[in-house]
Amino acid sequence: MARTLIHVPPSPRRGEVIEIRVTIAHPMETGYRPDDQGRTLPRDILTHFECRYNGRRVFAAEMHPAIAANPYLAFTLRVQDSGSLAFTWEGDRGFSQTETVSLQVT
Amino acid sequence: MAIVLLLGRALAADADPRRTGFDFMSPALQALQRDDTQNPALLWVQEGAALWARPAANAKACATCHADGSQRGMAARHPRIDERSGRPITLAGRIDQCRQAHQGEAAQGADGAGVLALGAYLAMASRGLPLAPDSDPRMAPWVERGQRLWQQRMGQLNLSCANCHDQNAGRRLGGAAIPQAHPTGYPSYRLEWQTLGSLPRRLRSCLAGVRAEPFAPDAVEWLALETYLARRASGMALEGPSVRP
Numbered sequence: 460m461a462r463t464l465i466h467v468p469p470s471p472r473r474g475e476v477i478e479i480r481v482t483i484a485h486p487m488e489t490g491y492r493p494d495d496q497g498r499t500l501p502r503d504i505l506t507h508f509e510c511r512y513n514g515r516r517v518f519a520a521e522m523h524p525a526i527a528a529n530p531y532l533a534f535t536l537r538v539q540d541s542g543s544l545a546f547t548w549e550g551d552r553g554f555s556q557t558e559t560v561s562l563q564v565t
Numbered sequence: 566m567a568i569v570l571l572l573g574r575a576l577a578a579d580a581d582p583r584r585t586g587f588d589f590m591s592p593a594l595q596a597l598q599r600d601d602t603q604n605p606a607l608l609w610v611q612e613g614a615a616l617w618a619r620p621a622a623n624a625k626a627c628a629t630c631h632a633d634g635s636q637r638g639m640a641a642r643h644p645r646i647d648e649r650s651g652r653p654i655t656l657a658g659r660i661d662q663c664r665q666a667h668q669g670e671a672a673q674g675a676d677g678a679g680v681l682a683l684g685a686y687l688a689m690a691s692r693g694l695p696l697a698p699d700s701d702p703r704m705a706p707w708v709e710r711g712q713r714l715w716q717q718r719m720g721q722l723n724l725s726c727a728n729c730h731d732q733n734a735g736r737r738l739g740g741a742a743i744p745q746a747h748p749t750g751y752p753s754y755r756l757e758w759q760t761l762g763s764l765p766r767r768l769r770s771c772l773a774g775v776r777a778e779p780f781a782p783d784a785v786e787w788l789a790l791e792t793y794l795a796r797r798a799s800g801m802a803l804e805g806p807s808v809r810p
Contacts, residue, residue, distance in 0.1 A: 462611045466602035484608040487759075528759035529605045 461485055463558050465546060470565045471538050479510070479518075482531045483548055483556070489524040505550035508532060512562075513542040522550075538564050583801055586744040586809055589735070594756075598808040606685055606754040606806035609761045613686025616679060621668035627683070630667065640684075640691035641803055644792050645699035652785075653699070653707050653792045657684050657752075657763055674782065675763035684752045685761060685806040692805035696749060698795040711793025714786055720777030726790075741810065747798035748791070750807025757810065764791055 464482040471477045483505070490502025502524065509519040518534045541564045547557045587595060597603050617636070620626040640656050647654035647662075654662065657675035660683045664670040673680045698704065715726045729738065730746035737743065751764040758766075765787045772779045780786040 462608045464602060464605075464607055464611070480602050482603070482605055482608065484612075527756075529608060531603060531605070 461548075461556055463546075463556075465558060465560055467544060467560050467562060470563050473539060473564050474537065476535050476537050478533060478535050479544070480531070480533045481508075481510075481546055482529055484529055485548075485550070485554075487522075487524075487526055487528045487530060491524070503551045505530060505548050505554065507547075507549040509547050510534070510536075511545040511547070512536065512538075513540060514545075538562065540564060581800075583747060583798065584735075584745055585747050585749045585801065585804060587750065587804060587807065589742040589744045590808075590810065594808055594810060598750075598804070604754070604806070604808055606752070606761055606808065607689075609682045609685035609752070609754075610689045610806060613682035613684070613689075616682055617686060621664075621670060623669045625668050627663075636687055636690035638691055638694060640687045641694040641697050643698065644704075644788075644795050646701045646703050651703060653704055653788060655764075655788065655791050656687060657681075657765075658788075660684060660687075675765050681752050681761050681763065684763070688750075688752065688803065689805045691803050694803050695800050696795060696798050696803055698792070698799055704792060704796070707789050707792040708796045709793075711789035711791070711796075714790050715793055720772065720775035722775040724775045726771065746794065747801055748794045749798055749801050750804035750809070753807045753809050755809045761806065764794075 462484040464480075466480040468477045485505055486503060487505065488500050488503040490500070490504075492500050494500050504524055504526070505522050507519070507521060508530075510517055517536055520532060522530060541562055543559050543561050545557055545559045547555070549555045587598065590598075601607055617627045620629070643656035643659060644653040646652070647659070655675070657680050660680050661673055661675070661677065664679065665672055670679065675681075675684075718725045718728070726746065729743050734743050734745040748764050751767070752761045753764075753767070754761050755767075768787065768790055769779045
């Protein structure tokens, strides 16, 4: 499992627009770089990220080889109900990871 | 009275001409380091915290011997004299040694995944503490040797460390600011590396930068330079794992 840093404001008010910040540990190997023997390293990147708020997709991003290692994403979301936020990263070599954070709206 | 106090404080702050690399960075990069929800080095801190508590194959974890709370200050005390060898040892060296002696792990060096993660975790635990390397007299010859290396011109460009980092610090080399090279934020996440790296790795890229052949990986020159740099920066506050361009 890759390490992640997920920042969700602790107790937002109903209707508030909150900023969510996520980082995941990933090398984002472009597929163009040579290793120390001169062989091209195979591509190993994350290709897709999405955030589901109580099962509904509220944010998604496609990622490409020019994105730096350990990609950081920030996006905003208007919160109405308490529930869960599920963050999913997918990528090469069958990479798939989901982290869930519970959200308490006051 | 308040003005005098403020002035006095400003003077006291100015009295120390030493600046960490943080002060030479752009505001955007400074914000990236300051915010723990954005600083990518925190990924390694998390990993280090897990390693600290996770038992190795012989069922011993770091936490088995080291009491909780003892983490604070460990990073600030190194390099210090290793009683077994009588030589200075860096924090990374100590972590690697401890893992081999007590956990039966293989040697990794300063840039091994486990050593980096634990180093980041311990750097975080000492954030804000003044760097206080060992005052043992056996440190002195190493500091001296490191200082000689620091002032030694080398490589095809025939530059010493001091030529840039003492004599031209604060000016620019190409597009980049030249910092004073105080090791207060290692291990450090360099954007150029796209990963966390150790102080020896940073020194190695400086040697490559002046077109000198880097010392062998296990050469004592690294230790001498690290010991000198720690003494040169002693008293400066540790930043925790830093971000650098």
